[in-house]
Amino acid sequence: MPELPEVETVRIGLARLLPGRQIAGVDFDWPKSFPNAAADVQKFLSGAEITGVERRAKVLIIGLSTDYSLVIHLKMTGQLVFRGADEQFGAGHPNQSLVGSLPDKSTRVTLIFIDGSRLFFNDQRKFGWMRLIPTPEVMNLDFFKKVGPEPLSADFTRQVLRERLLRRKNSNIKAALLDQTVLAGVGNIYADESLWGAKIHPATLVKGLAVRQFYNLYDELIFVLKLAIEKGGSTDKNYVNAEGKRGSYLSFARVFRREGQACPRCGTIILKTRVAGRGTHFCPNCQKLKPVS
DNA sequence: CACTTGACCTGTCCGC
């Protein structure tokens, strides 16, 4: 669920809310959510000031004045929700909020700032994690060494997308788009949405795609990612931004979670199948599976 | 080596 647009939306919110705040303490219980030893957490977090919030792929990097960074992956159900000291932790937000009283039973880590405000790391399914890493070593993490280019960076061109996808020429296009070593940040929602835009069947083999199709896919991918950031991401069940509010992209979605509805382009009923091990939505008329010639 | 599948988890929904 949190894909590039959702993580970027959280980053924008945290970058506005956190820098300059000083950490007083941290509470955490589930060790896998924060694997650093408890002593290290207290030692390198307490007294640290937050210097900035960055994103690479679907990972958030919160910089600290101690030359350590908090590296966070939300995986499927992670949330990072900030509450100011003057906000009742138990009251929730009136406007489109999905989270109420905090901490709740999905809260894995709580950062407490000296001004009384708090940052809650909630994660229902416990797949996500937060790690304290010396800042110069962050990019040495295996994930960062392998991850592909940022699709919204200036040097990510149509040609680059085609070259990267062709690294998996024998895969279907959906599996290749989801492969984080091919390019960073695309997950199930935006893979389906961009393939619909480019009129490509998700099971099409990469080697069977024409150059023009790669370029169409590039245009649709960039369009969908930018629109999703504009809409604050997609909220299905869990995802919320740094203020606990929903994203609205799904009301603009063309195929994702719209099985049984009419394709907005041709009116054919949208199907849901399984491709690359994931639930996959597509229009059987606009996105035909052609044999490799 | 290229590629696919299963494990990690919990909550929800569906059929009986």
Next chain:
DNA sequence: TGCGGACAGGTCAAGT
């Protein structure tokens, strides 16, 4: 109503 099982889908390890 209760209960088992399928499903949700990001990433890594294990399997083919």
